[in-house]
Amino acid sequence: MSKTNLNYYATDKEIFDILMSSKLKLSETTLLNIAKDRGILYSxxxxxxxxxxxxxxLPHDFNDLNSILDKSESGNRSEKSTSVIFNPISLSDIKEVSNNYRDDxxxxxxxxxxxxDNEISVKIEYTEIDYTKTRLIQRRTKEAEIKxxxxxxxxxxRLPANDxxxxxxxxxxxxxxxKLKTQITKEIISLENINDPVLRTxxxxxxxxxxxxxxxxxxTSLKIESNQFDETPELEDDQDIEEAKSQMLSAVKNVLLKGNNLLSTPEYQQLRSKGFYISSIIWRSKQSSDPYAIYEFEAGFDDPFxxxxxxxxxxxxxxxxxxEYVKRIKSVSQAEQQLLLSIIEESASRNFQTICKEHENPEGT
Structure with a gap:
């Protein structure tokens, strides 16, 4: 059943709120240009x-309003991906169930x-509401593609890493x-059951x-977590509680390091020796077949603890x-991005299996 879009209008107060809430995107120069495009010059x-x-x-029609909303949006930063490996399952089953889901x-x-070929894409267009934003940008249409x-x-x-x-x-x-009347086995990369900071790193x-x-x-970037932060001491009286609160406030929960060659820095080595582990990382690599280009990758956990x-x-x-290499990073093509994502997935899955085996058999026997 098709759904119709909600009809709404914007008051001057709501337009004022959006103009004031996006300082970086809607600068004074941008505001002057908005007026100039309409033949109005301000000082x-x-x-x-x-x-x-x-x-x-000023009067604002639908196109005027959309233009302001587009200018207020953040840059086109691609959303992070995640993946789940299913077995056994067939593409025909996925397509049939997806069609039924669409027609529901x-x-x-x-x-x-x-x-x-050997790929099915399920592209979903949905509405998301964020009440922390001003009214005009609370309700936005978003798209999620599951491959x-x-x-x-x-x-x-492979899907966007959002709820x-x-x-x-x-x-x-x-x-x-x-449909199959059986439970599907799946592999999800999670180190929740592996508390060893050495293995997590x-x-x-x-x-x-x-x-x-x-x-x-x-x-170039490391987020490092402390594996000691969840330890809560046994307390006997109110004085002990206040002392514990003071200690917790001064404790370091996580550290974000930025720079170059961070794994070899004394700061990282010191934190590592104290039981900290990596929860997210940004790194750069050269491709063997194209040594004149450097790719920047990112990986981490939504729940770092x-x-x-x-x-x-x-x-x-x-x-x-x-x-010399240009200082400004450029986006890769959609086709190249999908290829690189599959390479990351293969490496992550392979190393996840290795870490799980080491956790189960620490002696290596």
């Missing part, structure tokens, strides 16, 4: 508050299903299990150094200009 000496006020009082009258999302990729005897489900996409995938999984150090056809260049909800991203590429 360069007008401050941001007065410009927002007089512009908000109770489903509010707009769903487009396509298939190409089911057949590789050997497994199905890799809505995870819920949709869980719904599809439940419907497939109902090893997962990341092996990940960045074992990507096929890539050689590690440098690590439990090390679950693994996510990753291809941040972009630095190309060589004459004899």
């Amino acid at each position: 360069n000496h007008n401050d941001r508050d007065s410009l927002s006020n007089i512009i908000s009082l 009258e109770s489903t509010e999302e707009k769903i487009i299903i396509t298939q190409q 089911f990729i057949k590789k050997d005897d497994k199905i890799i489900a 809505r996409a995870r819920k949709i995938l869980a719904d599809l999984q439940n419907k497939i299990e109902e 090893k997962f990341f150090t092996q990940l960045i150094s074992s990507i096929d056809d890539f050689k590690l260049e440098t690590v 439990k090390c679950k909800n693994f996510k990753y991203n291809i941040r972009g590429i630095f190309t060589l200009n004459k004899h």
